[in-house]
Amino acid sequence: MRPENDPSLDAAYALKTPQDSKRLYAEWADTYDREFAASSDYILHHHVAHRFAGAGGIGPVLDVGAGTGLLAEALAPLISAEIDGTDISPEMLQRARVKGLYRHLFTGDLTRTLPVQNGTYAGITSSGTFTNGHVGPDAFDELLRITAPDGLIVLSINAQHFSDAGFAKKIDSIQAQITDLSLQEVLIYGTAATGDHKDDTALIACFRKA
Template structure:
């Protein structure tokens, strides 16, 4: 892969689930060193901290767990058990080595996760809901697997909030969610450089009604 900014441009160009699976499988081995470190990627930590501050119940599902960065922060903050799902088996192999998840399983939010309705008390996701990953329709599957009253916190790329239909999606969920609010978040730390260094977004925080 190239530098962290090149990686992001490639990610945002992805269109299909198969494209995502192949890309992240190829990226998995070097993700933490070639992207997280180079770009000073802080989003997973920040999303996890906002989520924990809201008082989630367990078990928790980490949606789009990747290499396990959210899970590491949740574990450090005493939240568990946590399960993780991702479309990429290669990423899940890396997450498993961090030894912070009760269970890890492959899943596609645009299909149906291998999980019963209401199986989780809470759900969290960092870096999954954006133009190149999962669009607004994926929110429905998160709602399905979380029980009534469960806390959900999802990061959403700021550039795509309106253009990809996330604003319209959450407006349409009135009556299905409670306490909806948006927390602004910066994706990268002070060491990040390049075109994406100042990228920002939102953490959508709400409960299933």
């Protein structure tokens, strides 16, 4: 199925509130891996995983917006680390749980305070969460709060969302709190993708907490 013809993808890009997200992903959880990830040749999680491993990321890692666990599937073969996951949808996390890749999974809303102590994680990863209709740049403050000093943060940001939602301004505002920033543009979908979204891109933001 082409990504632009998948009504769940269209609905995801049109989300307005956390409550909207909970409703959509509760309905999508059971078929997400098959009807979206596999059929659209979704590869963004692989980009994030390889960037995190290549930058020397260590655990414990928190996978933010873990969904059904696609990023953990990509990351687990690359590093030896304990991986936790959080997502706004308990139904998506239930799908992730059966894969047996996570140490701990918990529901969390990035637009609010996560149930995590300051400086808990040496690594933060996220794929597909900072995108149209989802989480904006203000969530960077919460990610920095829960990251240990010198901890590595690697996350994808949809390129259109990066431009429209003010990520550049936010990154400028946290320069004193981070080091080693890089932004790499990558394709969201692989060579088997077709249709209007096949060439969509994301920026992989990689930086350390100072």
